[in-house]
Amino acid sequence: MNQTIETLLEHRSIRAFENKPLTEEQIYTIVRSAQAASTSSYIQAYSIIGVKDEMKKKKLAELAGNQSYVEKNGHFFVFCADYNRHHEAANLHNIDVTETTESTEKFMVGLIDASLAAQNATIAAESMGLGICYIGGLRNSLSEVSKLLNLPSKVIPLFGLCVGYPEQTPVKKPRLPMRNVYHVDEYEPNKQAFINGLKEYDETISSYYEERTQGQRKAGWTSLMANKLANPVRTYMKEFLQKKGFPLK
Known part of the structure; x- marks a missing residue:
């Protein structure tokens, strides 16, 4: 290396x-x-x-x-x-x-x-x-x-x-398992294997936060992402871009 x-x-x-x-x-x-x-x-x-x-x-x-x-x-x-x-x-x-x-x-x-x-x-x-x-x-x-x-x-x-x-x-904050990011020849066709990778990552992230916060936080990655993406943010963006000369045709 x-x-x-x-x-x-x-x-x-x-x-x-x-x-x-x-x-x-x-x-x-x-x-x-x-x-x-x-x-x-x-x-x-x-x-x-x-x-x-x-x-x-x-x-x-x-x-x-x-x-x-x-x-x-x-x-x-x-x-x-x-x-x-x-x-x-x-x-x-x-x-x-x-x-x-x-x-x-x-x-x-x-x-x-x-x-x-x-x-x-x-x-x-x-x-x-x-x-x-x-x-x-x-x-x-x-x-x-x-x-x-x-x-x-x-x-x-x-x-x-x-x-x-x-x-x-x-x-360092742990990243997703490589198999959930890197696919060979096509997007992972085995959905269960894909889900298993996410569940494994949930355990890793939950342990990471539990140790870092002395038990105050234990959420896994999928829970964090689901809640984060449930409510749209910065919804003014399209209007701002148009005003700045990016109507995105």
């Missing part, structure tokens, strides 16, 4: 960081690593906003659901799907690309490109001994986040990434 694989397998979300900012060299390396990620057809449909202003970080922490580590970390990145630059590029050649950038396909390209870049950034950061935590809570209030970061039309914030020097070493 090489060092890169060890870094990947040791990943865990960090929610407490030392009061120590990243250096400009570290930020540069992380962003350059993000840019080295694969991108669909060379489109590079994303932008990264580095947030240093303490007041903005404080506000983003509030918008994300009062998550203190959004404010207190070494550096905070916001990953965005971005077709603003593509419209500007097309304008230079008097070409209209609106129909293409408003398609569901290109919207998915923006999401995928940004996610690939973010994961590269994560691996780069963790390889330097830093910790990270993804922040999906920014999607609680995307209009406010967009205004705070002065994002133009065709640019939408997707998630944040806290990076910094870890002040904790949490226990």
Whole structure:
């Protein structure tokens, strides 16, 4: 096993960081690593906003659901799907690309490109001994986040990434059994085997939470997911996307 694989397998979300900012060299390396990620057809449909202003970080922490580590970390990145630059590029050649950038396909390209870049950034950061935590809570209030970061039309914030020097070493959270994730040649045809894998995982997660919470929490994964997905959240998303220039045709 090489060092890169060890870094990947040791990943865990960090929610407490030392009061120590990243250096400009570290930020540069992380962003350059993000840019080295694969991108669909060379489109590079994303932008990264580095947030240093303490007041903005404080506000983003509030918008994300009062998550203190959004404010207190070494550096905070916001990953965005971005077709603003593509419209500007097309304008230079008097070409209209609106129909293409408003398609569901290109919207998915923006999401995928940004996610690939973010994961590269994560691996780069963790390889330097830093910790990270993804922040999906920014999607609680995307209009406010967009205004705070002065994002133009065709640019939408997707998630944040806290990076910094870890002040904790949490226990790794167990992942699903491989047989419930990796299928060979076709989706698992044996439903009972699939269900058995989920039940086995329930026992693993129940033990994990019971130990971590001193018996205060014992729910398995299937129960957690069923209850989490029973009530839709962020139902304003479609309307927000339309206002930002993504009608998803």
